[in-house]
Amino acid sequence: MRKKYAIGLCVSIFIVLQIWCSFITFHFPYIGVYVELTPQQQWVIQEMTPESASAKLNLKLGDIVKQVDGKLPDESPTIQKWKAIEKARSLLISRDGLEYEIVVNRNSTTFYDMVPLVEEGVCLFMAVLLFMKMRRSPSAKLLAAVFLTMAIIYMSLGASVRGDVIGKLLIASFMMALPIIFLHFLVIFFKEKGNMELPTRILKYLYAIVIIALAIRSLYFYPPMAKVFRYDGSVTLVFFIIGFVFNMSVLTFLHAKVRKQQSYVSSIIKSVWLSLLISFLPAICFSLLPQLITGQQILNGRYTSGLILVFPISFAYLIASNQLYDIGLVIRRFMFASLMAIIPVSLFTGAYVFLFGQEVDDKQILFIFIGSIILVSSVLYAAEYWTTRLEPFLFPRKYALQFALKKISKNLGTISSFRELKEIILVDIVGTLQVMGGAIVFQYKNDTEIIYEGEIDTSEVQQLVNSSSLLDHPLYTCIEMNSHEEYTSYLIMTRKKTNTLLAKEERQWLQLITTYLEVSLENVHLIRKLTARLHQFASQLPSESAAQDIQWFRKVMFELQEEERIRIASDLHDTTMQDLFFLKRRISTLADKSTMHQEDQVQLKNMNNFVEMINASLRQSCFELNPHLLKEVGLIQTLKMYLEKESYTTPFELEFQAGHAAVIETKDLLTKRHIFRIVQELLNNAKKHSQASKVKFHIMEIDFRFWLFYEDNGVGFHDSNEVHLEIGASGMGIEQMRSRVLHVGGHFELNTQKGNGTKFIITIPTEEVISA
Incomplete structure (x- = not known):
């Protein structure tokens, strides 16, 4: 409280002093006359300040001051204290024997x-x-x-x-x-x-x-x-x-x-x-x-x-x-701006003196020169700041390119796959340059991979890449990026939507983009290679459950796979399926119009049915990616519904038998998801490789163990332990299943011979299941 009173007192004193000083400044002119007492007891003007009002009062050095405001000079307070004439309203002076009365104008504030x-x-x-x-x-x-x-x-x-x-x-x-x-x-x-x-x-x-x-x-x-x-x-x-x-x-x-x-x-x-x-x-x-x-x-x-x-x-x-430590840089920048300002200011001041030399004095010239130096230096110093602030209005295209560059360079750090490379980066590049289409081409030794966006002829691009004539093609803007033994990559842009080639500024921007893109492409390529090697490593893990030191690796691999499946399912549900729903409603609205011809209505209804088929297929894909029914209705009912729906599309007879298996429903959701993925993988392998006419699934519980039997009458194959596993071969799925079974503490048995069908026997303990 005392602090507030002290601050209030100080503020009050300051306000009073401000009022007083302002009153003196604006109520009395600055006369600027200094006098000296001579031996004859006369007050004589000895000095006059050039900037004061004395220059306008017709006073001269040597004038004798007879009176100040009708009184003798000795009675003036300012003469007594400072030998100066101030706060005076009138003066009586003597010059060459003549007396003059001078009235001081109060409105002479300068x-x-x-x-x-x-x-x-x-x-x-x-x-x-x-x-x-x-x-x-x-x-x-x-x-x-x-x-x-x-x-x-x-x-x-x-x-x-x-x-x-x-x-x-x-x-x-x-x-x-x-x-x-x-x-x-x-x-x-x-x-x-x-x-x-x-x-x-x-x-x-x-x-x-x-x-x-x-x-x-x-x-x-x-x-x-x-x-x-x-x-x-x-x-x-x-x-x-x-x-x-x-x-x-x-x-x-x-x-x-x-x-x-x-x-x-x-x-x-x-x-x-x-x-x-x-x-x-x-x-x-x-x-x-x-x-x-x-x-x-x-x-x-x-x-x-x-x-x-x-x-x-x-x-x-x-x-x-927070730029305290940059003050040296600030000073150097301002001094550089001042040096740049000297030449134009000197030329301007010289021209001013040449044109108006007889009408100005030295002080005015000095004021013009110094003032212009300060003004021009300040403008040059602030030019970078104001150019940046006004760039959206002065240079909108340049600003748009720079903004897109910042956005793309920021998004490049999130790229981990070729799909993201297209959806996040290539779409932005095509949209920013307003071209008809663009592509990123990877030319391997024996193959060519093209990621494209917009309208671009990929077959023509592939032919041009293989013929090595793409870089000089008149219809495309092509920039070569990574080039080494494994592959060579290109960034290709078509003509703009106005049917013109990219401008020089846009090509320079594209060159700058590629410097960032090269690193990301190399990272994506390395991620793809690393992922493939991880899958290969996962397929070659020891089959013994005693290998506890690598259980963490299995866990991480399965978690990553599930997260990616759930993400893809969410994307499909939130984007593609919603778009199909609105498309279906729009088609239905058009088909219900009374003005529509009957033939057109039939075609629209057929289109609507086709959209519904696509939607049903996507819904099934989302379910396969994220089997949410495991939590709602349990493992057995989910498998039953899944296999019944699949039986309508499989080229073989599909049979599912479920014995007593109530205990498995009490286990954790992750264990149930592992079992569902095993059944899913078995069915996919049967579709792709078995060539069977009958496939059978049977589940039951015996002696505190969950049993899953699979059997088909297909062509069979050599045991996976006897073949070298390649990424993408059927053996990878078998090893994935083996890893899942081992991860939940179960046992995996495969019986198969070439031409005699295939049998899988999987057992999982129900008393204690290892948590995923």
């Missing part, structure tokens, strides 16, 4: 009075932004204090130059406090970001000096003592310069200490040193030091003081955007 107010607004905005957004960061709070200190300096500048006591007290005190608060910021900043401990005891003494100086400056309100402090401005400037040099020395010492480490701390110190130099050195060299030494500024402090904002603004941006 552009130079607005610059500090703009700088104050920037500082206040950054202080509030830092305090609100990063209040948990101690260094951000101190940087906000640096901004607030600078805001008070800019706020009091207008009142100070007009001879206001409060304005002079504020600007002198906070000018002394600024390097100290900045040093405090550096101490906390390097402790927070670089874990570097700097001595903090000196800060107490420095803050004490500022407080003592503030107390002494309160004597400004006592006019007779104010004469003692006519040189307070010089003392303040000297203290400010010493504080700057001290900060630079601390940074130099830190950099010398850690420069050999080549760490991010070293980069931070170097960047801070450089930013501090760029911000404060111009103000010190061109404004403060010349003021101390000669009494005249080379450049007006209103201009050089603006550069001081570079450091806190840049650090606030870098801290807020």
Whole structure:
């Protein structure tokens, strides 16, 4: 609660000071006339500030001031304290024996009075932004204090130059406090970001000096003592310069200490040193030091003081955007932009001087040159950012290609099969380029494989690939990708839908795509080879149940197969079958129209029946991939329904007998799924290889064991143990069944001879079944 009251009090004081300084700035013009008392006790004008209102009051050096606001000059508070004429409404002067009365226009606020107010607004905005957004960061709070200190300096500048006591007290005190608060910021900043401990005891003494100086400056309100402090401005400037040099020395010492480490701390110190130099050195060299030494500024402090904002603004941006360690890169980029801006700005300024040389002075030319450098440099620096932001509107085609490149390159990481290569990548490429069709061709030694999308003549492409004339074909854009002993791959695009070839920019984009695609194609090829070898390895696993050290491999293989089957079944159900359902409804709606001819209605109904047949086939395929009935009605009923439905399509008589087998229904779902897959594989092998006229399945339970008998009267074959198994041969299915039986702790027996049919006897214990 006390903290809130303290913050409220500080805010209230700041608002009061802001109102007062603004009132002085806008109510009184900056006259800028300095006088000196001669031995004859006359106040004579000794100096006039060029940017002040004195240039418009017809005053000259050497004029004798007789009265200020109808009173003697000695009675003017600003003359008493600062030997300056400010806050005056009228002057009576004597020149060459003649007296002139000069009325000061109150509405003579100049552009130079607005610059500090703009700088104050920037500082206040950054202080509030830092305090609100990063209040948990101690260094951000101190940087906000640096901004607030600078805001008070800019706020009091207008009142100070007009001879206001409060304005002079504020600007002198906070000018002394600024390097100290900045040093405090550096101490906390390097402790927070670089874990570097700097001595903090000196800060107490420095803050004490500022407080003592503030107390002494309160004597400004006592006019007779104010004469003692006519040189307070010089003392303040000297203290400010010493504080700057001290900060630079601390940074130099830190950099010398850690420069050999080549760490991010070293980069931070170097960047801070450089930013501090760029911000404060111009103000010190061109404004403060010349003021101390000669009494005249080379450049007006209103201009050089603006550069001081570079450091806190840049650090606030870098801290807020987490780019602190890139400040060196930011500075180098801006310096490069400035170098690029020098030549065009110099030509522009030279042309301006040549055309209007007699109408402008040196300060205007300097302002045009420096202002143009800053403006052009800022535009060049921000060009990359704004080009990126406006690219969708300025270069829509380029943006579309880049967006597609990002999407495709991201999706390439998910590709693991040729099917995904078509559905995820090739579809995007064809759609982005707006071509009629595209293909990825794999040319092996004795075979050619083509994955295509859209309208493309695959037979023609295959002939062209085999004849080695594809790369120069006028109707296709072809890029060769992988080329080694096993295969050569090509990416082929037809003409665009507008019947034109791809543009140069699109071909370059396609070349870039292929650099990503080459790696993915090689990975897909290796995945295919690895998968084949894994299947071969699975088929050659030991047939003994005692081989427990490889049970994990069987488990992983079966889980992967089931996951892929369920995924495919879900895809078919959610996409193809839904599309067929909506197609069937659409055909039915058309067929029911009264305006439709009877022949057309018959054709539509036939089409509807054909769609229903396709849908039924897909439904059966989904069931085979994901036998959900195992959980709903149990193993025996699922096998019965499955074999009854298959009996209508098999070329042989299919018989199924189910004896007493109730105990198997109490086992886990994975065991039931293994048994279903075994029956499924037996039936598939019978369809493909048995050439039988009768196939019989029989299940029962005897002596706490589940028995599955299979028998056919087909051609038979040699025992799989006597043949070398190839991927895709019938033996692979037999070994898959053997692996499943062994995995659930069962026994697998095969009896077959060439020409004498085949018998399988599979037993699985029902007391304890190994979980999948």
